[in-house]
Amino acid sequence: MNLDFVQSRWAMRGYRLYWRLASLMMIVVGLGSSVEWAAGINLVPDLGGRDMRLTAAFCVLLSGLALAAVGTGRRWIRRLASLLCAIVIGLAANSLLEYSGIGYRGIAAWLDSALGEGLRPSTRMAELAACGFLLLGGQGLLILNGRALVLRELFGLGVLAIAMASLASFAFVLAQHGESLLERLPILTGVLMLLGTLGWMSSVPTTGLTRVSTAATLGGVLARSLLLPALLLPLAYTFAFKLLETRFGVSQIVASTLGAVFTGGSLAWMIWLVAALLDRSERLRDTADTDALTGLGNRRKLDAVLQGLLHADRRQRLPFSLLMLDLDHFKPYNDAFGHQAGDDALREIGRLLRATLRPEDAAFRYGGEEFVLVIHGIHLHQLPAIAERVLHAVRANDWPLRPLTTSIGGAEACDADVSAASLLQRADAALYRAKRNGRDRFEKTGCAECLAGASGPESMRARSWDQPPPGCRAASQA
16 A cells, blocks of 8 residues: 655755765775775774775765766656666676685786786775675666665665674674674675665655655654664674673673663653653644633544444444534624633533543534534433533533523434534534524424425525435434
């Protein structure tokens, strides 16, 4: 199922900025490492393990150039970028064949021979680096050509796994706990592959795995808040606690205990963050569904409630009815005492309705001085007693300026109601009749009743009282 996401403007800007910075860094480091190898000078810092080899530096440089070309609309530039990705794939595949043990001598072996084998470091990239660049080049090629969404995301996840393994090994190296993996994937190469694969993902933020993280939704906020800590915290803890063991003489038991405490604290922090975001989302949703003046549900909330009730399975749906209220002579009240007094009266009506209704029932402000009550488990013949309680509550209230009354129309939901409009129309027709018959009273409309043109809206057609449409159960139950 395809779902449309509303993208966060700030998230989109952040992803675009990261994509450009990642491509720039890959170009600079790739070019610097190539010059460093050729000139024998130290331009790029040694971070531990094996230095970046010439073919790996070429792959970094070509990947950065291809990544920088993603945003262009010119077809020939995108084709050139696709060619660069294909060259990266070729270089990586060539190195893997050289490691295969079948006696294959590829580009790296030819370069070593041509430039003097043994006089310079080997040009052949490490094994895991070759695997990573093979996947990175494939990811870029698929993104540039808009093909195979799932495959390109799998390629990206593969590069992430390789790069994270390199970072984890680097933590052990700094803690003096071995260098085995860094001999197969230098840390600088791993970092650049991580930057590259995240850069490719960021270059198309509205598709694939980054789609949710750019959404202006709770899920997008959670993804942006938690994904990076979830990736980096395990590596940081691995380094910190191994460092405590090897360089500061902390016992393994103490280091493990601290690791468990910090891991549990991080998990608790993430859970708290999720809870805080969910609470904020719930508050915002409640605010969006609540009338600010009366504290009752608003029209939006009423529509959602009625839609849910009417679309429930008819075999399991419980009966419910509506009461529609309208304050009598409210405009003259507003004109006489001012809008602030009118607002105070509406707030008081909201309080009276909450106090009068059962907990399972709900009141909504329909608009202006009109309110709608959803009464659960009640049939049409039971509505007069409920309406009378509401009429009495309004009539008997101690109004400070002038007594107020209300007129009420009622209707019961029936099987013929395929939308809320027909149910609200019947309640409104009954309310119209209550107004016409003297106000401060209750009237009801049956399932299929259509008032005569003189006594109701023109859209209603005259039919016999309470004659239900075919298949309707409500009137017979009444």
